[in-house]
Amino acid sequence: MTKIMMITKEGEAFLARIQEISGEAITACDQCGTCSGSCPMASEMDITPSEMIRKTQMGQQDVLSTKAMWLCAACFACTVRCPRGIDLSKIAEALRQISLRQAVDHIDIAGIPAPERARLPQIALVGAMRKFTS
Amino acid sequence: MRIGVYVCHCGGNISETVDVKAVAAAAEQRPGVVLARDYSHMCSDLGQKLILEDIKEHNLDRVVVAACSPHFQGATFMNVLETGSLSPYVFEMANIREQCAWPHFGEPETATLKSIELTNMAIAKAGLDESLNKKTMPIGKRVLVIGGGIAGIQASLDLADSGFEVHLVEKDPSIGGKMAQLSRTFPTEDCSACILSPKMADVPANPNIELLTYSEIESVEGYLGNFEVTVVRRSTYVDPDLCTACGLCEDACPVKVPSEFEVGLRDRKAIYVPFDFAVPYKYLIDESVCLRLTKGGEVCGLCQKACPKDAIDFSRKSEKIRFTVDTIVVATGYDIFDATEKKVYGYGEYKNVITALEMERMIVNGAAGTPIRPIKGRIGFIQCVGSRDEQVGNEYCSRVCCMYATKLSQLLKRSDPTREVYVFYTDLRAFGKGFEEYYKRAQTDGVKFVRGRVAELLEDPVTKSVTVKVEDTLSRQMIEAEFDLVILSVGLKPNAGTERIAEILKLTKSPDGFLQEAHPKFRPVDTLKEGIFLAGAVQGPKDIPDAVASASAAAARAVRLMNQGEFSLDPVLAYVHEDICDGCSLCVDSCLPGAISISSNVAQINETLCTGCGICIAACPLDAMDLHCYANDQLLAEVEAAISERRDGETRIIVFADDTTTYRLADNVGTGKLSYAPETRIIRVPSGTRATPALMLKALALGIDGVFVGESESKSSPYAGIGPALSRNIEQTRSILREHGIEPERVRAKEFVTIMLGGFVAQLNELTAFAENAGPVSEKKKKALKETLANGLPRAEAQVAQ
Numbered sequence: 003m004t005k006i007m008m009i010t011k012e013g014e015a016f017l018a019r020i021q022e023i024s025g026e027a028i029t030a031c032d033q034c035g036t037c038s039g040s041c042p043m044a045s046e047m048d049i050t051p052s053e054m055i056r057k058t059q060m061g062q063q064d065v066l067s068t069k070a071m072w073l074c075a076a077c078f079a080c081t082v083r084c085p086r087g088i089d090l091s092k093i094a095e096a097l098r099q100i101s102l103r104q105a106v107d108h109i110d111i112a113g114i115p116a117p118e119r120a121r122l123p124q125i126a127l128v129g130a131m132r133k134f135t136s
Numbered sequence: 137m138r139i140g141v142y143v144c145h146c147g148g149n150i151s152e153t154v155d156v157k158a159v160a161a162a163a164e165q166r167p168g169v170v171l172a173r174d175y176s177h178m179c180s181d182l183g184q185k186l187i188l189e190d191i192k193e194h195n196l197d198r199v200v201v202a203a204c205s206p207h208f209q210g211a212t213f214m215n216v217l218e219t220g221s222l223s224p225y226v227f228e229m230a231n232i233r234e235q236c237a238w239p240h241f242g243e244p245e246t247a248t249l250k251s252i253e254l255t256n257m258a259i260a261k262a263g264l265d266e267s268l269n270k271k272t273m274p275i276g277k278r279v280l281v282i283g284g285g286i287a288g289i290q291a292s293l294d295l296a297d298s299g300f301e302v303h304l305v306e307k308d309p310s311i312g313g314k315m316a317q318l319s320r321t322f323p324t325e326d327c328s329a330c331i332l333s334p335k336m337a338d339v340p341a342n343p344n345i346e347l348l349t350y351s352e353i354e355s356v357e358g359y360l361g362n363f364e365v366t367v368v369r370r371s372t373y374v375d376p377d378l379c380t381a382c383g384l385c386e387d388a389c390p391v392k393v394p395s396e397f398e399v400g401l402r403d404r405k406a407i408y409v410p411f412d413f414a415v416p417y418k419y420l421i422d423e424s425v426c427l428r429l430t431k432g433g434e435v436c437g438l439c440q441k442a443c444p445k446d447a448i449d450f451s452r453k454s455e456k457i458r459f460t461v462d463t464i465v466v467a468t469g470y471d472i473f474d475a476t477e478k479k480v481y482g483y484g485e486y487k488n489v490i491t492a493l494e495m496e497r498m499i500v501n502g503a504a505g506t507p508i509r510p511i512k513g514r515i516g517f518i519q520c521v522g523s524r525d526e527q528v529g530n531e532y533c534s535r536v537c538c539m540y541a542t543k544l545s546q547l548l549k550r551s552d553p554t555r556e557v558y559v560f561y562t563d564l565r566a567f568g569k570g571f572e573e574y575y576k577r578a579q580t581d582g583v584k585f586v587r588g589r590v591a592e593l594l595e596d597p598v599t600k601s602v603t604v605k606v607e608d609t610l611s612r613q614m615i616e617a618e619f620d621l622v623i624l625s626v627g628l629k630p631n632a633g634t635e636r637i638a639e640i641l642k643l644t645k646s647p648d649g650f651l652q653e654a655h656p657k658f659r660p661v662d663t664l665k666e667g668i669f670l671a672g673a674v675q676g677p678k679d680i681p682d683a684v685a686s687a688s689a690a691a692a693r694a695v696r697l698m699n700q701g702e703f704s705l706d707p708v709l710a711y712v713h714e715d716i717c718d719g720c721s722l723c724v725d726s727c728l729p730g731a732i733s734i735s736s737n738v739a740q741i742n743e744t745l746c747t748g749c750g751i752c753i754a755a756c757p758l759d760a761m762d763l764h765c766y767a768n769d770q771l772l773a774e775v776e777a778a779i780s781e782r783r784d785g786e787t788r789i790i791v792f793a794d795d796t797t798t799y800r801l802a803d804n805v806g807t808g809k810l811s812y813a814p815e816t817r818i819i820r821v822p823s824g825t826r827a828t829p830a831l832m833l834k835a836l837a838l839g840i841d842g843v844f845v846g847e848s849e850s851k852s853s854p855y856a857g858i859g860p861a862l863s864r865n866i867e868q869t870r871s872i873l874r875e876h877g878i879e880p881e882r883v884r885a886k887e888f889v890t891i892m893l894g895g896f897v898a899q900l901n902e903l904t905a906f907a908e909n910a911g912p913v914s915e916k917k918k919k920a921l922k923e924t925l926a927n928g929l930p931r932a933e934a935q936v937a938q
Contacts, residue, residue: 007608009514009617014556021582030579033587033610056611059584086576 013061020058024096030086031055037080037090043073051080051090058093066104071097107131137168139262140196141255142187144178144203146233151176153237155248159202162252162781166259170194179209184216191220198262202230202255205803206820225268225707225765230258234806235818246814249781253817256780260773268707268764273744275361275703277301278461279694282353282637285313286680287672287687288467289335294691295465296344300698303459304339305367306349307633310414312336313469317397319499321680322543323574329413329500336415348457349416352633356464356640359744360667360697363461371452372420373429374407378447379418381409385439385448386419393425399494401508402501407439407448421448463694464641466651466663467671467687471631473522473530475624481518486595488602489622492517492537495544512555513620515548516604517541518590519561523627532648534627535677538565539574541625546578557583558619560590560606568679586615593622628677641668642730644857650676661690665729666744669693708748708765708822712739716760726755728857749855750826754865757929759830766821768831775835778817787815787908789842790835791900792827795820798846801890805897812897813904816844823847823855824862824885829869830929832883836873837921841907843869844900845885859887872929876921879910 021028031052038050047070049057057065065071071094080090109130111119141163145151156174163172171194177183178201190196199222201213206229214224232251240247277300281292284306292304304311315321316336318328340347351369358364391406398404406426407419423429427436428450440448475483475491483489490498498508519541523534541559549557559578564585566575579585587609594603602622606615630649637643638651643663646652651674654662661669671687672678678686697703710731719737731745732752739760753761753768762768779788793799799820805812821827824847832843847862848855862885870880886899913921 005612005614007611007613007615009558009615027580027582029582029584030576032579053611056608060586060608060611086579 007060007062009061013063015061016063017058017061020093020096020100023099024089024092026088026092026096028055028058028088028093031059031088032086034085036083036085040079040083041074042077042079043075047073051094054097055088055090055093058097065097066101070094071101137198137263138194138196139166139169139198139200139259140187140190140194141166141169141172141200141202141259142178142183143172143174143232143255144183144201145174145176146203146237147177150203150233150237150251153241153244153247154232154251155244156251158248159232159251159255163200163202163255163259166256168198168263169259170196178203179212184212187213187216188220191217191222197222197267198226198228198265200228200230200255200258200262202232202251202258204233205229205231205799205806207800207803208234223267223269226262226265228258228262228265230255231803231806231818234803238806238809239811240814241809242811243814250814250817253778253781257774257777257817257819260777261770264767264770264773266764266767270704271707271709271743272702272704273361275698275701276462277698278459279303279463279465279698280305280356280363280365280461281465281467281671283313283467283469283633283672283674284308284311284339284347284349285467285469285672285683286315286332286335287469287674287683288313288465289339290684290687291465291467291671291691292345293335293338293342294688295694296342298691298695298699300344300695302342302345303365303367303461304345304347305351305353306347307352308410309350309372309420310336310410310416311339311347311349312411312413312415315680316411316413317399317493317496319496319503320543320547322539323568323570325543325547333413333415336413340415347416350420351457353637353640354456358460359742361462361703361744363464363667365459365461367457367459369455369457371423371454372418373423373426373448373450373452374419374421375447375449375452376416376418378445380445381417381419382444383419384442384444388438388442390436390438391425391427393422398497398501399491401494401497419447462698463667463669465669465671465687465690465694466634466637466641466643466674467690468634468637468674469631470628470634470650470673470677473528473534473626473629475521475626477528478521478525478624480592481521481590481622481624482593482595482602483624486593486602486622487600488595488620489593489624491624491626492540492544493626495623499544499547511548511621512552513601514556514618515545515558515621515623516590516602516619517545517557517559517623517625518604519559519625520589521624521626522629524562530627530629530648532677533565535565536679537625537627539568539571539679541623542566542571542575542578542583544623545583546581549578549581549583553582559583559585560588560604561585562587562589568681586610588615628673630674634674641665643668646676648676650674661686661693667694667697705743706748708763709743709746710741710748710750710752710761710763712741713760713762714738716758717756718758718760720757722755722757723752723761726752726861728855747855749823749858750821750828751823751855751858751861754825754828754830754861759928763822763826766826768828771819771821771826771831772834774819775831775838775840778819779839787841787904788839789813789816789844789900789904789907790840791816791818791844791846792821792824792832793818793846794824794826794848795822797848797888797890798824798896801846801888801892801896804890805893808893810893810897812900815841815904815907816900823858825855825858825865827865829865829872830925832865832869833872833921833925836878836882836913837918837925839912839918841910841912842882842884842903844903845883846896847885847887849887849889868929872921872924876917876924878913878917878921879906881906882910882913 074094160172389405394400395404669690671690672683
């Protein structure tokens with residue numbers, strides 16, 4: 003991972019977009035870490051919830067390729083504890099929405115051998131194409 | 137002599153450990169004591185009445201109360217004496233609660249013996265008490281306020297409204313100071329000029345204020361109640377009584393120079409008004425650039441021709457104004473840090489790197505519809521420029537930059553949300569009322585705060601945009617990003633005027649270069665010079681509300697001295713035995729506040745300046761100096777009484793405890809029920825230097841086994857700069873001990889703060905253990921020491937001590 007963080011117009015627009023979708027003032031986050039400390043899934047995440055917010059604040063779009071937002075179970079522990087009153091679950095949802103709208107296929111259906119493909123239920127194929135989880 | 141002695145039970149606090157009846161019985165045997173009683177609560181109404189009745193019935197002329205610390209109830213009993221028509225200074229306290237009952241609570245016998253001796257010491261001292269009264273000195277109601285910024289204005293208005301005569305001296309052509317230049321104030325976003333200008337207008341409108349602008353203090357001589365001030369009023373070359381500020385002269389003037397008020401962002405003429413709400417609103421000529429005044433002869437003179445009132449006179453001279461005041465308020469403010477000193481930020485070289493003060497002016501001018509230049513694109517603020525940075529010699533935090541950057545950043549963001557505004561900070565300090573809420577508002581409005589101190593700035597030679605190199609220390613990633621404009625949040629520093637005033641008034645500076653307050657907690661606007669007060673940022677960086685609060689505090693402190701028409705002086709003052717003094721002037725050199733002078737070969741004490749520290753007594757080779765309330769014979773009588781009940785083989789240590797710190801520290805040790813060597817006898821002195829070499833040596837010659845001197849650590853001492861004199865006293869004493877073959881380690885000194893409980897206990901225990909091991913000083917050595925003392929300490933020694 004590079005140690006250089008670029009500040010770009012695209013990154014600033016990305017932040018504005020996430021703020022717009024979530025309706026949350028992401029720049030108001032103080033990086034205190036209460037959310038990470040409260041999150042029951044933090045130990046399983048590749049980046050912590052507060053890191054997810056920091057990357058978003060700084061317009062770092064690589065946040066979309068991290069797994070944290072997909073592990074968020076929307077339990078709202080972070081939201082009820084945030085000293086700045088920020089609803090992190092809405093931000094995670096906004097990141098998931100952006101990610102989903104990029105319409106990335108996570109599996110190559112054509113690459114699955116036909117006999118196996120025939121045995122897979124339709125719903126599993128659709129779900130697997132859209133999400134990492136569920 | 138008729139001494140009454142009262143031993144207090146303190147409701148059991150004392151009597152549960154100390155045999156108070158035994159203490160009273162022992163006291164009754166002492167010479168001069170006519171009665172000794174014990175009572176449950178001496179400080180109660182009934183206890184006080186007991187003393188009053190005895191004063192009347194038994195004609196008491198001295199009172200000794202053996203009870204708690206004099207810092208606890210001393211004032212109560214002094215009032216009782218005054219009610220009983222005695223001088224409050226014929227009173228002594230034996231501190232048998234904090235020094236006996238509490239620290240030695242498990243050892244009633246020891247505590248009782250110590251109580252008896254402490255009471256004996258108090259009786260011995262009381263026998264020599266003088267019937268003194270508080271001295272009163274007449275004082276007028278005249279104040280000099282130096283500096284016409286918001287602090288000076290506030291102090292002047294408060295004083296003038298309270299009926300005092302104020303002379304406000306401002307070096308610039310207008311009052312208003314730095315606040316006049318600001319756009320808005322945080323966190324309320326009031327327009328700075330709009331809230332300041334009515335206050336400025338109040339100054340000349342107030343009949344109690346004489347406003348002297350464009351004027352500087354040349355000299356100040358004298359002291360509280362009698363400061364003689366000389367002010368130089370520079371010539372403006374315009375008669376203020378004739379000038380109507382029509383502006384025709386300015387239109388005519390051909391000379392353009394950068395405006396100081398606009399921090400060089402706009403020009404002004406050689407004849408100008410400093411700014412549009414200046415007070416006084418009168419034209420003046422800048423003699424350093426005016427063609428006529430620089431070249432002479434009949435050059436130019438266009439303004440003079442243009443003036444319809446004939447107000448311009450090139451021959452007007454600066455004038456000296458002299459007046460006398462009773463107190464002084466120093467409000468000379470601050471300067472902003474010179475950003476060119478921080479080379480890595482390229483200020484002055486890079487086109488798009490500016491200071492926050494320049495941004496203030498850009499915002500004001502932009503709002504007024506005359507933008508200085510367009511502000512667009514990505515904007516970055518760099519915090520802590522010139523603050524918290526030892527590379528530029530400033531260790532301190534400037535306290536206002538976090539909030540003014542928070543203000544400027546959101547003003548910029550809100551006026552145009554398409555701007556991207558970043559603030560690079562080290563720590564974000566939003567400590568004041570409404571500050572955190574204001575900071576959150578900036579964040580919510582979209583200002584991005586990045587934690588990291590910018591390492592360097594680089595300018596693109598073509599586009600002139602600036603690359604910021606900084607670590608985002610929250611995500612531990614390096615940022616290298618281009619900014620269209622970078623604003624340096626410069627810190628506050630002491631200004632040149634403050635330097636000068638400090639020299640003229642002989643005020644001390646703290647390590648940060650700002651002027652030092654008398655006590656950081658309890659006397660934050662006083663200086664160590666009686667009658668001189670500090671208002672605003674001259675004492676240290678302050679925001680507007682803090683500067684105004686300190687200015688009002690300074691005014692109130694000045695009023696406190698002047699309001700009664702006289703002020704009282706503690707009679708703890710040095711005095712001279714004029715028959716002994718030979719006018720050698722060693723005392724003059726030793727006196728820190730400069731209270732001693734020699735006139736017709738005899739030292740004279742200025743009682744207004746004397747702080748009663750006692751430093752001069754050690755300096756005098758002839759024993760001609762003494763101190764009221766802590767006289768040589770009194771302290772010696774205490775020393776003698778400290779061994780009045782000594783049994784064979786017992787050790788005795790005398791502790792000279794300075795009243796400001798060590799004595800109170802001993803009180804704290806007692807209150808904490810911490811035990812220490814019961815062989816110690818504490819003698820209260822105004823400062824450690826009161827324990828002169830002669831006194832310490834006499835104590836040892838009398839059979840005292842060790843002497844300890846406790847002094848305030850310099851920061852908390854009311855007598856600044858006393859440390860070296862204390863060391864010299866100790867060194868001189870030790871060298872004479874060496875000459876007599878006596879262990880020099882029997883004499884020790886230490887500087888304390890009032891919370892060093894463990895240190896105090898350890899020091900006393902160590903010295904006691906040392907003296908016990910060493911055993912008593914032999915009779916032969918004591919005799920030799922006595923002989924040396926009888927001949928007087930050699931003058932050469934005393935001179936070395938200087």
